[in-house]
Amino acid sequence: MRPAFQTLALLSTALMAFPFAADDAAAQAAKKIKIGFVTTLSGPNAAYGRDMQNAFNLALDHLGKKMGGVPVEVIYEDDEQKPEVGKQKTEKLLQRDKVDFVAGYIWSNVLLASYKPVLDAQTFLIGTNAGPSQLAGEGCSPYFFAASWQNDQNHMAVGELLNQKGVKKLYMVAPNYAAGVDGTNGVKSLFKGQVIGQDMTKWPDQLDFSGEISKIRAAKPEAVYVFFPGRAGVQFFQQYSQAGLKKDIPVYSAFTIDAVTLKLQKDLVLDTYLTSTWATDLPYAANQKFVADYKKKYNETPAFYGAQSYDAANLIASAVTATKGNLKDKKAVGAALKAAKFDSVRGPFKFGNNNFPIQNVYQQEAYKVSDTEYDLRTVSTVLTAHTDPHAAKCKM
């Protein structure tokens, strides 16, 4: 078996490393803005990457496929949810396609493996989902902007929400990777009660949470906090309900319930607590246009992955327009991005000193729109104009 895999690995790296020099010169001459977009387009979590891609394309439709009068080309790459593949694809976008902007990244661990070559090449990287703490504190960069959030933010809101609901004893379960670490730290930073147990599961391949659920039952907490982004969120709630715990121990979550997972979670997540920075019902004109047109074009409800990607496209467009398409002047582009002069689907949008958004985090709940359709709606504002806790460590 081993030699076989080695041969495969060698073969694939050899293919990747082979220089394709043909189209380099032509690309520079053409007056075109190239954006490389890295997300997950295959495997169990392909639907989330698709949501981002759909929203990004919709934003380009709204922009007339031009930014500041210059035609835009987007090159989508599939990271297969693997850090090493994400890095490879990112390098391909930089070296072969010579993109002007890199955007995307669902998973913190993929982003953390991929960001360095982009920032080293002084290319602007617009994260449209992952917001790891490593890039928000001392590691902040003038070339990295998060159009989404800093990982901790939604989880801190969970901590605050738990205080509001008077929970004293909490059990935490999250996957053991960068975002899971940020998430559990985020909750703990604001939660005033006692964490009586914490499990970090193997990511991304552990899909059976029977062991963790048995421990929750034995520990008898007042509430459970979970963070299982993507498909794992469906599996957790399914198994939690099968174990009969749903009616006894309420679940608080972040990034675990969204429009895509709701199609499978359905009744399993009614009467649970969650926090998010965006929902289809936020009362802003840009949001209503985005939601209506997304539903019309794709016949589906967008998820937060898409909403952030839509914002990212408009953010990039605002910078290109402000600099009149002169992308060589990095300082000016950076300043224009930081100004964030665009209509966000999240309403007022502002970057902090570390280029992560300062924004509200809401409590949301899942509800039944009709017999077959589910959506999320806003319940209350938990954190107002919230700056992430790492911003203070960023020397920018």
Added chain:
Amino acid sequence: MLLIFEQFLNGLQIALLLFLLAAGLTLVFGIMDMVNLAHGSLYMMGAYFAAVFTEWTGSFFLGAALALPAGALLGIVTEIIALRTLYTRDHLDQVLATFGLILFFNELARLMFGAGGMTIETPNWLQGQIEILPGLPYPSYRFLIILVGLLCAAFLYVLVQRTRLGMLIRAGASNREMVGALGINIKQLFTLVFGLGSALAALAGLMAGPVTTVQIGMGDNILILALVVIVIGGIGSLPGAFIAALAIGIIDTMGRAFLPNMLGAFLSPSDASTLATALSSMLIYILMAAVLVLRPAGLFPAPGR
């Protein structure tokens, strides 16, 4: 104490799913000397078939009853079209070709069933819990998995040890050429074994479906574990696969369940959970390495290999 017993049941349930998958894999590997990486795809397709048939018929059991022959049929068709030509090639060619099949099946599932995945609806009485011991409610569906897994293991034992077909299977695992020389239609036997293996994979997939949801690539990760199982158990050996699957399922679950607390006694909680997760996923490979050092052919190698 109750928690330990409950975690043991959790481990047993994972182990039995793993055994169903590994049983087919080890038969095919042992008898045909064929590395079939696409076995995980048959697991996935079995789950998808069950999801679709359950939607059609409105009954989980009818859906499962239809999905099993469908899985077997798919395996047989794959064997006839794609795999038959590979028996004489070396393992590397087989790995390459069946790896291609994984990509093919994943894409096929995306085209046929969509990228979003599916759920398998189980009847209400399977969504509840049963009290197996006083004070210990256990999800009834997981209990069903344990029952089905044990029944299947018993069925396979009788089939392999007590029937003529089983005798041929055992003979094939020991010495393929000799079985052919004795006038047995080896081609037919291969197809039959492959169909049986596929049906077992489909059964594992459809049993896992309601717990983990049905999704593209769901077989890829568990296939790696199944390969570890057959390496530990000895290629071609069903009892070996059974023991190895039990060991892996229980070690994996127990490690995840109790290591963090044990390490928490002398480490900070975050370090403890990081180390425990790493250790518990390493444990099974440590076991495999130990077995390979002490018994290079596995715990129960087929005689004559």
